[in-house]
Amino acid sequence: MAASSSKRRHKVRRRADMSLLGGIRPPIAVLSALLLSLAGITALGLGRASQDSVPEAVLTSQQHFAEDGAVTMRASIDESVTDLTRTAGLFSAGDPASPDAVLDKIGSVYQKWTGTAVVEIESGRMLAARGENVPVTAIDTGKLAQKDGLSPRIVRLQNGESRLLAFALLSWPDQPQQLLIASNSLRFPGVSRGQFRSIAVVDTTGHILSRDGVQEPEQVKTDKQRADAKRSAKQLNAFAETAATKTRQHPLKAKEPGSGGFPGVSGSLRGNSVRGDRAVAGYAALAGPQPGEGTVATSLGLTVVAMVDVAEDPTRVAGPFFGLVSAAALLLIGALAVALLLGTVQRPLLKLFLESRRLTRGDLTRPVSVPRFGETARIGRALERLRRQLLGEPVEGGAAGDSGAGPGRPGRRSRLGSRALIVICGVLLLAWSAPMLLLFNRADSTVAVPEQVVSDQRERTHTISDRVRRALNEGHADLVSVASLVGNRTSPDDMKKVLERTRTEHQRYRSIYVRDADGTVQARAGEKPHALPSGTKGKPLTQPITVLNESGKEPSIAGYAEIPGRNGAMVIGEFRIDFINGLLKRPGLGQVRVVDDEHRVIGGNTGYLAFDSLPKRLDELVSGTNQRVGMNAPAGAVVYRDGDGVQISAASPFAGGGAAKQLHWTVVSWQPASGLAIPEYSLQNRTVLAGLLGITAAVACLGWLYIVVVRPLRELAGKAESLADGDRRTVLFPHHHDEVGAVTRSLEIVRQQLQEQRRRDSAPLVGRN
Secondary structure, three states: OHHHHHHHHHHHHHHHOOOOOOOOHHHHHHHHHHHHHHHHHHHHHHOOOOOOOOOHHHHHHHHHHHHHHHHHHHHHHHHHHHHHHHHHHHHHHOOOOOHHHHHHHHHHHOOOOOEEEEEEOOOOOEEEEEEOOOOHHHOOHHHOOOOOOOOOEEEEOOOOOEEEEEEEEEOOOOOOOEEEEEEEEOOOOOOOOOOOEEEEEEOOOOOEEEEEOOOOHHHOOOHHHHHHHHHHHHHHHHHHHHHHHHOOOOOOOOOOEOOOOOOOEEEEEEEEEEOOEEEEEEEEEOOOOOOOOOOOOHHHOOEEEEEEEEEOOOOOOOOHHHHHHHHHHHHHHHHHHHHHHHHHHHHHHHHHHHHHHHHHOOOOOOOOOOOOOOHHHHHHHHHHHHHHHHOOOOOOOOOOOOOOOOOOOOOOOOOOOHHHHHHHHHHHHHHHHHHHHHOOOOOOOOOOOOHHHHHHHHHHHHHHHHHHHHHHHHHHHHHHHHHHHHOOOOOHHHHHHHHHHHHHHOOOEEEEEEEOOOOOEEEEEEOOOOOOOOOOOOOOOOOOEEEOOOOOOOOOEEEEEEOOOOOOOEEEEEEOHHHHHHHOOOOOOOEEEEEOOOOEEEEEOOOOOOOOEOOHHHHHHHHHHOOOEOOEOOOEEEEEEEOOEEEEEEEEEOOOOOHHHHHOOEEEEEEEHHHOOOHHHHHHHHHHHHHHHHHHHHHHHHHHHHHHHHHHHHHHHHHHHHHHOOOOOOOOOOOOOOHHHHHHHHHHHHHHHHHHHHHHHHHHHHHHO
């Protein structure tokens, strides 16, 4: 029995000599490393000697501007090709029509192509043409039957300009097949550039196919203007080559992938600085509406580049002093906290570990070195009592039997325990983190918002406004095209086929149908039509596009086109509100709303209530921008500063012609400036981040220390005192192989030694009985 007990004690001692992987050392070491790292981050992040002369918000805005141009161009090209193909299909489904009649009808419905032509494929003979000369000689009619033979292509004219050609087939029985060709320039429909921005379309080699905003040297008068024009052209060419190289990457592998959900490759570029103005640019490749989804336009490999000169700001938001002082303060406070943990928790616990192991080895000559306070002091006093008991002294304050402890316990509990010490360390670290989080470098309502950001908010809002207007105009043009081709002799079954085809090719309609003058629906494709406004049955509707309701969960917007020769019958298409909302979803604009002439909300890019009112100051902004100056009401932007912070707002009424102009809608956008990468807000965010990191490091490491060391130590203190009071039955076993566990194992060995000692002392008495 004694040999077995000796082996057991030897095994426990050997486990106690193992390297301590856990315990009190790792939390304190990790806390020290985190505080050192945070001090370095604070010194570098908050103490930069200078700042970028062009704020990051301006660069991001140029990237978003280029993305808007890419989205608009992609949608325009895809829409043009779809319209041409669908119109040719509708003509081919009816009676044969002359080439002149086809081009006249297309020209009357769609005013989007610079030139159209009809060519007989077999002979190559020009049958009819409208507008500018179509480069027919650049088309090899013998390859049209090959794969992608009818795909759009870009050709270069003799004057150096580029044209986009789209094709469609006109086929009737017993007649030679004809090729319908539409030519268009690579201009940006509806993209508001502003006064000083240049925008270009670039091919895969970096060659500029078209550009706007850069004047030719012969167009200016003075030598300085000619020099500036040459410099701008040279800089735009350099940006074009760089952008073409970057957009050849896969979007998922690009170093600068598009942000905010743009599915293609996009980014921003810095150029040269001249007389305090630096050229910056954004670029974006034409991409499909969904990631990985290609379209006709994306197969062309085009990239949009938008360039603007921005005045550099040499002033600093903050110098290195604050960052260096903050880092030094953190090092001082962190060193004090770590020293407190080392001196009052780690060292006493390690000393206890050594003292307890000395007792288990039988070295009882020297008294136990008792720490001054805390749980370690309680355990140290208990060890000293156990040492005397191993030397033969009786249990103090209680009987020496198995059952127990008396009421009195020598010594006095220290009020300052390990838990209180951890709280003190947490308060020290919080004293540095809390001001960083809540007080220092707070940006107020006097923050300087870059003028270019405000200008971009206005121009981008105007671009979206024009995009919505053009989309509605395109929808109405489709209805006019269908109405003109349906005519007065088409049966309801054939009507339904035409309507289904139109709705399939254009996802903008929730429902499209033909209604007679008496209100009877003859053919329908899509969902059930909404109820028409009262008093419209038997009467033609006066507005080509209108809102059918004035209340409800969502607006019902419909377009009308009268069918010639059917006595008031008309084609009606109801637009999906999701289609309109989808046009408003552009990154970097904040919240966007479309409001009607009474300033009621019709659509938005985020959650909204239909027919709800705008906030008062936005309502005033919409009223102000709707004041006409000349022929149109220009877009406007304003920066609001109040107790809630700084807000950038812009509004743009519908401008231009078409059926949608009569709606008198306005697009309004607004966003807080705090969400932009403006230097003041960036400094505030970095300061808040430093405070959050400090709190996180303190909570994580001190919480770790409390769970792994302090809580088991408090439990062990109670068990050690009970053992010293005479409790020999409670077995002590460690939960972790660390310092607390090692002390626990030593106390268990002491308990076993005391039990053996008691048995040895009681053995002679049993023999005499």
